[in-house]
Amino acid sequence: xxxxxxxxxxxxxxxxxxxxxxxxxxxxxxxxxxxxxxxxxxxxxxxxxxxxxxxxxxxxxxxxxxxxxxxxxxxxxxxxxxxxxxxxxxxxxxxxxxxxxxxxxxxxxxxxxxxxxxxxxxxxxxxxxxxxxxxxxxxxxxxxxxxxxxxxxxxxxxxxxxxxxxxxxxxxxxxxxxxxxxxxxxxxxxxxxxxxxxxxxxxxxxxxxxxxxxxxxxxxxxxxxxxxxxxxxxxxxxxxxxxxxxxxxxxxxxxxxxxxxxxxxxxxxxxxxxxxxxxxxxxxxxxxxxxxxxxxxxxxxxxxxxxxxxxxxxxxxxxxxxxxxxxxxxxxxxxxxxxxxxxxxxxxxxxxxxxxxxxxxxxxxxxxxxxxxxxxxxxxxxxxxxxxxxxxxxxxxxxxxxxxxxx
Numbered sequence: 001x002x003x004x005x006x007x008x009x010x011x012x013x014x015x016x017x018x019x020x021x022x023x024x025x026x027x028x029x030x031x032x033x034x035x036x037x038x039x040x041x042x043x044x045x046x047x048x049x050x051x052x053x054x055x056x057x058x059x060x061x062x063x064x065x066x067x068x069x070x071x072x073x074x075x076x077x078x079x080x081x082x083x084x085x086x087x088x089x090x091x092x093x094x095x096x097x098x099x100x101x102x103x104x105x106x107x108x109x110x111x112x113x114x115x116x117x118x119x120x121x122x123x124x125x126x127x128x129x130x131x132x133x134x135x136x137x138x139x140x141x142x143x144x145x146x147x148x149x150x151x152x153x154x155x156x157x158x159x160x161x162x163x164x165x166x167x168x169x170x171x172x173x174x175x176x177x178x179x180x181x182x183x184x185x186x187x188x189x190x191x192x193x194x195x196x197x198x199x200x201x202x203x204x205x206x207x208x209x210x211x212x213x214x215x216x217x218x219x220x221x222x223x224x225x226x227x228x229x230x231x232x233x234x235x236x237x238x239x240x241x242x243x244x245x246x247x248x249x250x251x252x253x254x255x256x257x258x259x260x261x262x263x264x265x266x267x268x269x270x271x272x273x274x275x276x277x278x279x280x281x282x283x284x285x286x287x288x289x290x291x292x293x294x295x296x297x298x299x300x301x302x303x304x305x306x307x308x309x310x311x312x313x314x315x316x317x318x319x320x321x322x323x324x325x326x327x328x329x330x331x332x333x334x335x336x337x338x339x340x341x342x343x344x345x346x347x348x349x350x351x352x353x354x355x356x357x358x359x360x361x362x363x364x365x366x367x368x369x370x371x372x373x374x375x376x377x378x379x380x381x382x383x384x385x386x387x388x389x390x391x392x393x394x395x396x397x398x399x400x401x402x403x404x405x406x407x
Contacts, residue, residue, distance in 0.1 A: 001106040001107075001110045002103050002106070002107070003099060003102055003103055003106070005099070006095035006096075006098055006099050009098065009099060009102045010082065013082065013116060013119070013120075016114075016115060016116040016119065017115075017116060018116055021115055021117070021142070022115055023146040024146060025146065025148070025150065025151045027112050027113060027114055027115075027118055028114075028118055028121065028122070028148050028151035029151055030109075030112050031105070031108075031109045031112050031114055031118070031122045032122065032125070032151060032152070034108045034109050034112070035104075035105065035108055035109065035122060035125075035126060037122070037125045037126060037129060037152075038153075039153055040125060040128065040129060040136055040152065041129065041132075042072070042128065042129075042133040042134055042135055042136045043134065043135050043136070043155045043156075043261065043265060044135075044136045044137075044138060044152060044153065044154045044155050044156075045060065045135065045136070045137045045138070045154065045155065045156045045157075045158060045257065045261070046138050046140065046149060046150070046152070046154035046156070046157045046158065046184050046188075047060075047137060047138065047139045047140065047158045047160065048140040048143075048144045048147075048157060048158070048159055048160070048181050048184040049140075049158075049159050049160025049161055049162055049181065049193070050160065050161060050162045050163040050177070050181075050300065050302060051160060051161050051163060051300065051302045051303045051306070052160040052161060052193065052246070052249070052250040052253070053075070053139045053140065053160050054075055054139065054283065054286070054297075055247060055250040055251075055283055055286055056158060056160050056193075056250045056253050056254050056257075057073055057075055057137050057139045057254075058073075058075075058254075058281065058283050059250060059251045059253075059254030059255070059278060059281055060137055060158070060254040060257050060258060061073050061087075061090065061137055062090075062277050062278070062281045063254060063255065063258045063274055063277055063278070064134070064135050064137075064258065064261075065089065065090055066273055066274075066276075066277045067258075067262075067267060067268050067269075067270065067273065068268070069133075069134040069135050069267070070088075070089055070131070070132070070133045070134045070135075071087075071088075071089060071090065071133060071134065071135050071136070071137065072086075072087065072088050072089075072124070072127070072128035072131060072133045072135070072136045072137070073086075073087045073136075073137045073139075074086055074120075074121065074124040074125075074128075074136070074137070074138050074139060074149070075137075075139035076117070076120075076139065076141050077392055077393070077396070078396070079284060079285055079392065079395055079396040079399045079406070080396055080399040080400050080403055080406060082120075083095070083098060085120055085124070086098070086120070086123070086124045086127060088127065088128070088131050088133070089131075093127055097127060098123070098127075101123040101124075101126050101127045102119075102123060104126055105119065105122050105123050105126055109122065115148075117141050117142075117148055118148045121138075121148040121149060121151075121152075124138075125152065135261070138152060138154070140181075140184065143177075143180040143181055143183070144180055144181035144182060144183040144184035144185075145179075145180045145181075145182075145183025145184075146180070146183070147183075147184075150183055150184055153187065153188075154184070154187065154188050155188055155189075155261075155264070156188055156189055156190065156191070156257060156260060156261055156264075157184045157185055157187075157188055157189070157190035157191075157207075158190070158191055158192075158253065158254075158257045159181070159184070159185070159190060159191070159192035159193065159195070159203060160193050160250070160253065161193045161194055161195060161249075161302065162174065162177060162178050162181055162195055162196070162199050163177075163300060163301060163302030163303075174196060174198065174199065175198055175199075175202065178195075178198070178199040178202045178203070179202055179206075182202050182203055182205075182206035182207070183206070185203060185206040185207035185210070185212070186206050186207050186208065186209065186210065187210070188210055189210050189211045189212070189213075189260060189264070190203075190207050190210065190211070190212045190213070191212075191213045191214070191215065191253065191256045191257050191260060192212065192213070192214050192215065192253075193214075193215050193249060193250075193253045194214075194215060194216050194249065195214075200214070213256065213260065215249070215252055215253050215256055218252065218256060220234075222234070222236045223235045223236035223237060223239070223248065223252075224248070224252035224255075224256075226252060226255045226256050226259050227259060228259035228262060228263065228269040228271070229259075229262075229263055229269065231269055231271050232271065233255055233259070233269075233271040233274050233275065235248065235251060235252050235255065235275070235278070239251075239275055239278065239279055240278060240279055241279060242282075243287065244287045244306075244307070244310035245306075245309070245310050245313065246306040246307075246309075246310060247286075247287070251278045251281075254278070255274055255278065258274070284399065284405075284406055285297045285392065285395040285396075285399070287307075287310070290402070290405050292384065292385050292386060293380070293385075293386040293388055293398075294318070294385075294386070294387050294388065295388045295389075295395055295398055296387075296388070296389045296395075297389070297391070297392040297395045298389050298390070299325065299326070299329060299389075299390060299391045299392055300329055300330065301330055301332050301335055304335045304339065304389070304390070305335055305338075307389060308335065308338040308339060308342065311342055311387070312338075312342075316342065316387075317342060317343070317344075318342055318343040318344070318384070318385045318386060318387040319343065319344050319345065319382070319383065319384025319385045319386070320343055320344070320345050320346075320347055320379075320382045320384055320385070320386045320387070321339060321340065321342060321343035321345070321346045321347070321386075321387050321389075322347050322348075322349060322376070322379050322380065322382075322386055322387070322388040322389075322394075323339065323346060323347075323348060323362070323366075323388075323389060323390040323394075324348060324349060324351045324356055324357065324359075324362065324390045324391050324393070324394040325356070325357055325362060325390045325391050326353070326355040326356055326357070326391055326393070327355055327356065327357055328355060329391075331365060333365075336365060336366060339389075340366055340367075342387060343387055344384075345369075345371065345382065346363075346366045346369070346370040346371070347370070347371045347372075347373055347379040347382055348360075348362045348363040348366070348370060348371065348372045348373070348379075349372075349373045349374070349375050349376040349378065349379035349394075349397075350372075350373065350374050350375050351375075351376070351391070351393060351394060351397060352375075352397075353391075353393045355393075356391070356393065359372035359373065359374075360372045376394070376397045376398060376401065377401060380401075
């Protein structure tokens with residue numbers, strides 16, 4: 001199968017179904033073998049967890065690039081363009097590069113039956129290998145044990161905080177989810193963010209035989225002290241101006257990962273440079289202020305709670321809360337109550353995503369006085385300050401309306 005244009009490939013990709021999945025790594029192993037990509041020549045970091053994967057990956061990429069490394073990052077989901085999922089040296093791969101990668105993979109793997117996410121994962125690895133990179137950062141899409149990214153050998157696993165999410169697939173409780181994500185452990189050294197003790201015990205057992213370093217061991221009364229051989233990096237809250245408090249944990253976890261990589265690979269670790277980079281790195285859709293609108297991709301109980309805590313601590317209040325969510329997400333009444341208290345009016349827009357709530361159904365969960373609108377454009381006609389959150393797909397719809405804000 002050969003695609004004549006990027007648009008033709010996008011059409012094929014859409015036909016696979018964004019949310020379609022088939023558990024198991026057999027297709028990935030077959031495709032990687034056919035492509036000769038069983039072991040990338042670059043060092044590989046595997047980022048797994050529930051919340052903070054995108055930010056942690058982004059901070060780690062920024063640190064590596066600042067220290068002179070050529071990097072590749074594969075993450076998901078995208079906001080406005082699927083091309084956001086594959087970046088080389090900090091830049092999205094052009095359409096021509098995507099087309100070449102798609103044709104190369106489909107030429108050898110058309111009969112494998114790769115899913116949407118699996119196809120993009122193999123494409124990313126093919127593109128990265130051709131670029132001759134030093135470091136590849138792979139963000140897991142869902143879980144760990146059966147996630148396509150787990151088919152690639154890693155040199156370091158980074159475990160972000162684990163919470164309830166995707167319970168219908170990974171299991172109904174925290175231990176089930178932790179066990180699935182722990183499939184990324186046991187094959188290389190690992191670092192982890194703060195975890196519930198039950199999760200940490202599962203991680204310790206899964207990672208037996210390899211070092212597992214917790215960010216909590218780096219916590220001090222003033223922030224985090226990251227060891228790096230003879231050097232160390234102190235990260236107090238003031239080192240991340242303009243960021244919400246929860247981003248300090250993601251930045252510190254990325255710094256801990258970088259310190260482990262630097263020691264293992266003989267790469268430089270410049271504490272002053274790390275402080276500068278972490279303090280100036282920003283991410284679209286994560287606590288982003290665009291004039292009167294604050295956009296945040298929090299979409300599960302852990303993420304929404306962290307968002308509420310940040311806004312409450314800062315004494316923030318909005319005229320309008322624009323909220324949407326996927327039907328398979330847990331919406332805790334206590335969290336919805338905290339969100340509602342942050343704004344005078346709640347507006348629920350319709351969202352053209354198959355998993356999204358119907359606007360009126362979700363509005364009913366917030367109670368009387370909540371407005372349901374046909375789409376996001378109508379919701380944003382409300383006057384005053386706006387907090388927009390609840391789903392990365394809602395955030396994506398926002399940036400599709402205002403693509404210039406992604407520049």
